[in-house]
Amino acid sequence: MMHRSPSEEALYELAELFKVFGDSTRVRILYALYERSMGVNELADSLSLSQSATSHQLKVLRASKLVRARREGKAVIYSLADGHVVTILAQGMEHVEE
Amino acid sequence: MMHRSPSEEALYELAELFKVFGDSTRVRILYALYERSMGVNELADSLSLSQSATSHQLKVLRASKLVRARREGKAVIYSLADGHVVTILAQGMEHVEE
């Protein structure tokens, strides 16, 4: 289930990962991308965010490998990176719903 | 696996939860308590933290119901609150280890 003694560095990286989940704008972006992949403008509009703020946050999410980007013509389409993202969000949601 | 459309408030609370996991001191505390329950001083010593900083962080962890406290004589013994905590940490660790 869980490793016995992770290194200090691993614990630091783990905290860095959770830091990325620890912002409501980013969580909203992740949930929106869970429903379907989207371009930056579409994402910004659907969440009532500025285009700039959305792009900045997507950069953070990309750096942590929580989302992937692919270009489609003029647009850059973002989608969730993998299943871990969904699992972590779901587990967290279970905790807060209690 | 994951809810379709969580409320804005639920997403906000979810982010607040991850914010708590998003600090290496708190993650270190959680891992230490995973190994065994401990008092504040013992915890502080084993992690080379000041007693005050440890107590402040335990307060944050208590507020999010990630740890529980019980008094034993002079000492207050802390332990992990439930299985969700372990699951979330484990899933996060899986992600960073890739």
Added chain:
DNA sequence: ACTACATATGAACAGTTGTTCAAATGTTCA
């Protein structure tokens, strides 16, 4: 090449967070 659209980036600023230091509260035992 030029225009329009789509995204990314940099600097700056306000708001938040974690630590330290000092002092307070609570508990046990003589």
Added chain:
DNA sequence: TGAACATTTGAACAACTGTTCATATGTAGT
């Protein structure tokens, strides 16, 4: 009650973070 131990709390400060605004980069079609 008084002393010693254990934990909590509050204030203050430096460091970090997310947003905005302005500007730059990239792409497609004419």
